[in-house]
Amino acid sequence: MDFGLQDTVVLVVDSHLAIATATATALAKEGAILSLTAPDNYRMRHVEMALARKHIPQDRFRAVIADLDREQDIHRLVRATLHRQGNIGVMVTTVQDQGNSPASELEDEQIEPALARNFMSAVHLTREVLPHMRRYGMGRIINLVPFSAMEVSPRNTLSSLSLAPVLAYFKGLASELAPNNITVNNVIYAGVDSDEIEDRARSQDYQSTDDVADEQACAEAKLEEISEAPMKRMGTPKEIGDIVCMIASAQASYLTGANIIVDGGIHHNYA
Template sequence: MELGLNEKVAIITGSSKGIGYYTAMQLVKEGVNVVLCARGEKQLQVAADYIKNETGKEVLIVPTDITKEKDCQRLIEQTITHYGRLDIVVNNAGTASANPFESVSSELWQADLDLKVFGAIHCTKYAIPHMRKVGGGAIVNVTAVMAKTPPASSLPTTVSRAAGLALTKAMSKDLGKDNIRVNAVCIGLIRSDQIEKKWKKEASQLSWEEYSQQVGQTIPLGRVGDTQEAANVITFLVSEAASYVTGTTVNIDGGAGHAL
């Protein structure tokens, strides 16, 4: 399948590791010029070096705190200065913060919304004019399956992630006329640093495959998802293969979600 991504330019937030990093690697392999951004410059450089070693292609790194609007604006400006265009934004940056309602401080509410909601808003806001100049673009907001069916003690994450879903749908309606597609992915149990640390601490005698199956017993596909599997779906959504897909949400959860 031809994805039509060669020579396009993509920004991926939170791309020094995890889903963001794997998505960056996959897009580079498809011929995309990629901008990595996260707060830590050292980890960004490590990620950039890995990508170059694997693909032979250099990426641009821009240390960015997306909770600050001026940083988001600078991220877009440096991308345009370096590559001259912008086609794709993957709003991936975020952390898991799950607590009972009464234990969440006002400061934690604000920090979570600044990172997961306003970070996406500001990055997208400054990207849109440049997407219009090249005739369109693709935006993917990375959220969580729990946003659709929030369990107890899941705050503030589920609220900010649910806001991301509403943002996705509303933006898709506004930007469709500009050929800018906006979609979201809802992440379930995917291999991460946190899960790997738990595996090595609690069940190091098991192989990853054995541990994945043990942890994933309640998941219809019977295992923890691989990070690459999430990256593959995001790559499809930003590609020309998904040219008639906008305003939708794709669960990457092995069938675990309870909502349509």
């Protein structure tokens, strides 16, 4: 199927994260022109190498180093993308789990940075991009969101309180922007072999003191995920990227305000 993404300018935020890198690759394979971000040159170099291994020509993407905790960096990122590539037709954001702390032990010093990193950075990015999408007459905003946005457990309270406002904000925005032919959707994932799995493995639930122990902890965390999955396997970042291509496509022009759950059937709730 032709998704109609040839030469569409796509801003992929935090493209050093595994799911975002795979999404960028999938979009580039569909002919999109990419604007990629990472917080430093080291991690951006890894993204560029990953795209090169997938035979994505270097002239199909541009890199911008940006710290999304800084509003001025977000402004510079969008300005640089528009200067180099003319417009932004699709924006893909990635928000992350924020560590493990019991709700009763959360301090302001933990809550405020988590809200700033997940919720406020998404708001600031959207504010910068929307005027250009409105002027262009259409657009796609797609957010990659861990399942902790929808489900609270004792070990992910901090993630949930920083991610749930993201869903509320973009649900309201979807209705507001529908008359402008701008769609807003969330891909909510669980059981995917992603950075969050490894980060959680190295957290307080899986204490380790060296690299070998870290690798063992990651392997144990992934086995735990697999044991809970009806498919008896984890999802791959590429599978998320392929779904993003579909949502960004011309064929998905009537899809907006949706929380699209991609979890291999792990969760059994109706909605």
